[in-house]
Amino acid sequence: MANGSLPSAVVIVWWFTGLQVFYMGYLSGASAAAADTWATEIGTLSNRKPGLTTSLVEVPNGSxxxxxxxxxxxxxxxSFSIVVASSPWLRNxxxxxxxxxxxxxxxxGSIADSLAGATIQSQYTCEKCSRTTERLTCCDRTTTRSKGWHG
Ligand SMILES: [Zn+2]
Structure with missing residues (x-):
């Protein structure tokens, strides 16, 4: 919902107005969502520990x-996958x-999301594997909230 509702509204405006700026806005929103997903999935595979956006302190992978x-x-x-997927509709x-x-x-968008993740987003800690996560469960048990707001 957070990633999809605004781009969906924007693409509807584009459909009725035909103004390319709205289509670009839609693509940018979709691009930010895709960038964030890919960054999380691929970044998790990294051998090196990632740094927290706000302090560059090393934290566990996937944080x-x-x-x-x-x-x-x-x-x-x-992001580029969105460009490629949308290219058939990019006229002139x-x-x-x-x-x-x-x-x-x-x-x-992806960096902004990481910044939000490092500051205001809720984080949970798994007491079994001590991983920091956004998920409410890990290792088949409930995680405990370590920082941020609920939601
Ligand atoms: Zn765990």
């Missing part, structure tokens, strides 16, 4: 609010220019 080089590259891949647009805008928006 919310953490960034790593591999995760950053993942976010570029995620400069592909390179559009790629640049949408990929930049994805990376900025």
């Amino acid at each position: 919310s609010g953490a960034i790593s080089l591999l995760g950053f590259l993942g976010s570029i891949g995620g 647009g400069n592909f390179f220019q559009i790629s640049l805008i949408v990929v930049s928006a994805g990376i900025i």
Whole structure:
């Protein structure tokens, strides 16, 4: 919902107005969501521990609010996948220019999300494996909230 509702509203506006700026807005929103997902999934595979966005203190892999080089590259891949997927609908647009805008928006959105993750998002700790997570359960047990707001 958080990732999809605003882009969905924007793409409906584009559909009725035909103004490309709205389609770009939609792609940027989708790009940020994809960048964030890819960064999390790929960044988790990193051998090196990621740093927390706010302090660059090393934290366990997969932590919310953490960034790593591999995760950053993942976010570029995620954003670019949106450009590629949307290319059949990009009429009279400069592909390179559009790629640049949408990929930049994805990376900025993803970093903004990591910042939010490092500051205001809830984090939970698993008492069994001591991993920090956004999930409410880990190792088949309930995690305990360690920071941030509930939600
Ligand atoms: Zn666990």
